[in-house]
């Protein structure tokens with residue numbers, strides 16, 4: 222499991238070592254790791270260090286110091302290195318080491334970088350972003366912001382970008398982005414993963430993240446955020462025991478789809494069933510049930526109310542807009558006290574928790590627009606755009622106010638629990654942003670809840686569902702994908718993941 226910490230927590234963990242006079246040693250370790258990151262990027266592009274052109278963007282703090290020491294390392298091995306000093310202050314020892322190794326320095330003027338620097342940067346092999354690290358606050362300011370905006374224009378088919386600790390302009394703790402950011406191919410981060418590197422929108426500028434161990438693990442407290450990795454998926458995906466029968470393997474109840482939107486019901490049921498629970502029960506209109514039976518004859522369909530059937534977990538909401546009978550069933554599922562995934566139109570039925578009615582059995586699965594409406598019902602007015610800019614904070618706030626687990630969909634899926642636990646998953650690629658994909662995720666989650674044995678960790682199960690859902694889009698990437706094809710991939714992807722135990 223990947224674990225991440227706020228900038229303050231990482232800095233606090235480093236403090237005892239700094240107090241013991243080990244700052245220079247930490248910096249050397251960080252800079253060596255950064256230089257190795259640059260070497261790996263060069264190698265991946267078929268280049269060696271000797272003769273490589275490396276450009277450094279250097280800020281006033283230790284982040285710039287790390288970049289300069291890494292530059293010194295590369296210069297000493299024959300790279301041509303040029304640093305753009307962006308502040309009147311530069312880490313003095315690192316600057317001296319860089320100069321001694323043959324590095325060249327240019328100074329950023331009030332009206333921008335020298336033209337020769339921009340040309341050199343454009344033609345370089347690697348740009349090292351050492352402007353701001355964990356000491357940064359707010360976005361990059363002019364004239365640095367203008368330089369970064371220009372460099373970002375030719376990112377992609379220009380030089381590779383390696384970020385020192387984090388892409389400058391990304392908030393290390395919140396992942397918020399203020400102003401321009403140079404998107405990195407590789408971020409070499411020090412001591413521990415920062416929460417901002419595992420949250421949108423910052424994560425989308427970080428590229429691959431590599432961690433350099435600084436030996437501060439003992440000093441770090443509990444993580445603020447976790448991410449399930451392949452081994453965790455293998456360990457947590459439920460496996461039926463030898464003595465299982467269809468009821469102990471879990472019954473997932475699905476209240477989804479309507480005559481107007483039958484597809485949501487078909488997709489949710491297909492995904493739930495493909496996870497292999499003991500049974501999937503479908504409650505909804507006869508016409509939808511008839512269509513389900515063509516594709517999923519194993520599903521038990523009825524027009525019952527949720528109170529009349531036995532399940533271990535419910536899914537309520539996809540495609541039930543405007544169908545009063547379905548909305549009534551969704552309300553009954555929400556009131557059942559059973560683990561319930563609340564999606565789409567059913568989200569409007571969720572009220573802030575009271576002493577009489579808790580929401581602790583609910584997993585709400587909004588996108589940013591739906592979360593904006595949910596928060597408004599709690600008296601918090603934030604727009605969809607504001608939530609997209611600070612999804613980690615918004616999901617945490619909603620979980621606390623509503624007393625329910627919130628799975629916020631987006632480029633990084635964020636799962637926040639009322640007790641403060643947070644998971645983020647970025648397994649899904651843009652390939653998952655397709656109509657009906659959310660119905661599939663909801664169906665998977667309901668099945669996983671129903672199949673869980675013993676006390677269920679709702680937040681971890683939601684993260685598991687998001688991770689599995691993401692993996693569906695990561696196999697056979699050369700094939701076009703739509704939501705209807707996702708469920709069919711579940712058994713093979715599940716089997717491949719389980720083998721990584």
Ligand SMILES: NC(=O)C1=CN([C@@H]2O[C@H](COP(=O)(O)OP(=O)(O)OC[C@H]3O[C@@H](n4cnc5c(N)ncnc54)[C@H](O)[C@@H]3O)[C@@H](O)[C@H]2O)[C@@H](O)CC1
Nearest residue numbers: 235247248251282283284353354355356357358359360386
């Ligand atoms: N603390 C440690 O033990 C270690 C720190 N390391 C490095 O040190 C970094 C943190 O160093 P610092 O605390 O010096 O902080 P930074 O290097 O992140 O920069 C802070 C400096 O930037 C200025 N600044 C803040 N926000 C700005 C903005 N928006 N625009 C322009 N200037 C801004 C501040 O006035 C301050 O001078 C880490 O990210 C990491 O790269 C590593 O060397 C490993 C060891």
Ligand SMILES: [K+]
Nearest residue numbers: 350353387389
């Ligand atoms: K940086």
